[in-house]
Amino acid sequence: MRAFIFQRATDPSAAVQALAAAASANSPLTEAAVQPLAGGTTLLDLMKLDVMRPATLVDINPLAGNWSTIDFDGGNLKLGALARMSDVAAHPQVRQHYPVIADSLRLAASPQLRNMATLGGNVLQRTRCSYFRDVSYSACNKRHPGSGCAAMEGFNRTHAVLGTSDQCIATYPGDFAQALMALDATVEITAKSGVRTMPFAELHKAPGRSPEIETVLAPGELVSAFTIAGRWPRSLYLKARDRQSYEFALASAAVALDVQDGVVRDGRIALGGVATVPWRVREAEVMLKDQRLDEALAARAADAAFSAAVPRRNNAFKIDLGKRVVARALQQAATMEIRA
Amino acid sequence: MTIAAPQPKANMGQPVPRYDAVPKVTGQAQYAADMPLANPAYAYLVTSAIAKGRIDGFDLSDARKVRGLIDIVTHENAEKLKEPKLFGNGGYMSTTIQPLASAEIAQDGQIIAVVLADTFEAAREAAHRVKVSYTAATPTASFDSPGTTSARAKGQLSQFKEDPKVGDFADAFARADVKLVASYETPTQHHNPMELFATSCVWSGGQLTIYEPSQYVHGLKNGVAEQLGIDADKVRVINPYVGGAFGSKGSVTPRTAIIAAIARKLNRPVKLVATRDQGFTIATYRAETRHVIQIGASHDGRLVALRHEGAEISSRADPYAVGGTKITTRLYACLNVDSMVSIVRADRNTPGFMRSPPEVPYLFALESAMDELAFKLDMDPIELRRVNDTMNEPIGNKPYTSRSLMACFDEGARAFGWSKRSMRPRTVTDGDWLVGHGCAATCYPTQMAPAAARVRLQRDGRARVEIAGHEIGNGAYTVIAQAAADRLGIPYEKVTVAIGDSDLPPAPVAGGSNSTASTCSAVEMVCGQVRQRLFKALMPNEGLVDKTKETVGMGQTPVTQAAQSGQPLDREKAFDALGISIVEEYGEWKPEGAPLDSFRAMHDGKMRMVGGSEMKDRIAYAFGAEFVEVRINRWTHEIRVPRLVGAFACGRIMNPRTARSQLMGGLIWGMSSALLEATEIDERTARYVNDNLADYLLPVNADAPGVEVILLPEQDDRIDPAGVKGLGELGNVGTNAAVCNAIFNATGQRIRKLPVRLENIEA
């Protein structure tokens, strides 16, 4: 960890001002000299590991007054970027109308972490790739573009099978983002130029040829809120993992179904633990449309979800596992009891 | 009584609360790194990023710019220390790979520099700014890597005594009715105690004080003195609490003498707290092992031939091996037995003791094979053990001092509901879950070592016990206080215990589960000396001397009438007769069969442990039976363990509360060693990959929702005066086999390689 300057942002415009000050066109956001600090559960860890070396931290927690809403207006949901994971997971209306959100948060990390961590920080958490997190490995394209990838031929059990490139196979580790993907959420971004929104699905960028660029955010831009249109009571998050709790997904599925008279009108599937970014599988979703969901259909959809998967030495199991998780999640969602 | 404090049965002490409960839960307990130091320099280690090769040079310019930097010590400017000698070969050290001695790199994560600064933060930052250039050679990572060398353990390591054999295995196996041949593998594991490897060194007028979590303060004191080339009397190790150790803090690691030498040079206290990942390479670990078991049996299940071949990884520098065939060849009756252990060298750090070092990997193989054999024979696995139960070990035909293995199986089976288990695999389901039940035997040698103690009794009934034992979470304070209170006839609350300080009378390493047996035997003996003085003073002419001797000598003999009356003696009157207000006694105790040089060795910090299978005319083991329910999700193949039941018989139970806690932790650890814990090695670089507590999987509470510990009464008068069998390492043995046996019962799939992950489940 390097010595750094600690600043506290008093209002959004001061925050984005401070963050934009050190912006440089050439370096990716994650390398920017000034970084926002929310719960700190990703950022401070990476600083202690010497992976991130910001010269300045801007504490955005003072913005929580306006940025931590959990607002359900009967039809739509708005979640502030500084809302804590634990608060959102426990919120009765979130649990009732958006079980996939509540589950994805409840099944993540530990109670202590969920009490600290924010939704904004959560979606922007960085990969758990061991080679990325250990600077003594010199080959990591995400840390040092062009240096190679130690994981590609190394121990890669937890790495991704979807959305990979020959530069990086690091898994996007979060759970909540899959729920946002499945529910077609919109993300609100606050910048110097003002507030804008865009589909959440456009926030993250697959590694491609530049794994150091993880999102479309530019220095000086903050995630301020997420909104979800409509209610999704028939939705859930299924997470397969090595431990019963306090563990990242080996494979997970966020599914949301709109079922009328036994027929799927709209079905959404997003995958976690298997892809380099939050991963929506539209090719599987279209197979569900206007169909009755049975075991065979669920299995076919699951196959489609992984048709593009590329395994490595230690992670090939994720393809089969991921398919079973998707199939099971779909069937569970189809039969789940909906609270009125 | 509560679940945590079970009602004592026959030959069990009271479940008094832990002596150190309040300081621990209120945060008052001071661990090594909590000790206040005057103006310390903070040390931060730089460790190698290659496993084999040499350092070409350092670029320290960037590091030197950090404000508060004091010095950077590398092989170029480090003080030369004396040659290290391995613990298992008569020395003190965990490894003979001596860091900072040359530019050579012999292992991943070798200490290559120590950065010193005025603050921890500055030391860390400067360490992160150190640039190293290497010439790397291609290292050998493990068994299947090119470049290993393999040789029999016998003759390489003095700690490894024999490859037990008896009868004619080959012939008996060839003619056996039923044969089983199976191979098993266990992974690399690291102890990962919560408390990190910390070391603080303070010099004052030629006297060195070390604050370091240690399972053996006298070993550490002598080992560091030897490396520094100074008199051991000039070194003191203080360490009242150890935040977990599991073997990793038993032998001396190179860091201590390095930090001591730096502190002497700087003339300033130096404090080091190594990071979690550094802990994977600057101390020891449980090496990966491979096994081939061959069993021949008759149709009725009797073993007629058994062969166990084990291979273990060690470093290039050191021939370490745990060698568990000494027990697997003796556990069951069998006339024709053969075994062999070999050591396979790779470019790794030297492995070492980790909780039940030989038993965990070797019983995994044997107890899995027994289950396989039972299935082949269509026999209940418990009945297979019963048919082969024996009161004499087969190799030397020595009698077990006591052995309650089948009683443990029967009690455990009852509590678990074993009789309802389906023998046929894959027959029980519950919703999405396949359910399976499995069991296995556990055992652990009863070991003792010489120990000394000083006991002071006051006229007002307060006592102080001094013994350099170790509180590693085992309950050492508690049982020592209980032993003294019992013997002195005073309340537990009146006893003060001082341990964890090498200025106190020496006790052995808190390892091999010998602590309670050794320290309590010594303390009980010295308490007897105190009583004897008081008796003599009070009743010089009453001929009580012989009787008191009987009382204070061997612990199992019934206490004298005087002691039974509830008023062993009128203490105050006795003190008045003596004309003093304090009686203080010092004594040195050694177990039967300990070698002649035992006491000298004890003061030199060297172990003369006796017991287990290495006694002349008998064999002493504690036994238990473990039962596991596994559930495997048919969709995700996640493996969960809702229920663990263990029944154990371990001689006298000093305190059912601390005993239960040890065994419960053991069961959870054992389950974890089957399903979770494994250190992954990058094969190309021979480096540990998951060297942190997020990636090195340890169980969380949700992984162990139901754990039941059953303590069976057992009395054994042929072990140590305290009648105690060590149990700290009993709970986590055999559990790994029981888990795999349960997985077989749930799925029909036999898994012989640990850990079992969800991707290893086929159906």
Ligand SMILES: Cc1cc2nc3c(=O)[nH]c(=O)nc-3n(C[C@H](O)[C@H](O)[C@H](O)COP(=O)(O)OP(=O)(O)OC[C@H]3O[C@@H](n4cnc5c(N)ncnc54)[C@H](O)[C@@H]3O)c2cc1C
């Ligand atoms: C041991 C452990 C286990 C975990 N297990 C799980 C798990 O199972 N599932 C899971 O989903 N997560 C898990 N996590 C990750 C955890 O959920 C994240 O660390 C947390 O959500 C991050 O939130 P934070 O507020 O602490 O972010 P911070 O650490 O403060 O920030 C994270 C990153 O986002 C940036 N940032 C923060 N807020 C904003 C904003 N509003 N706008 C723009 N940039 C911002 C920061 O600069 C930083 O780069 C685990 C973490 C740990 C340490």
Ligand code: SF4
């Ligand atoms: S997978 Fe990505 S993050 Fe991991 S080492 Fe390769 S480039 Fe770095």
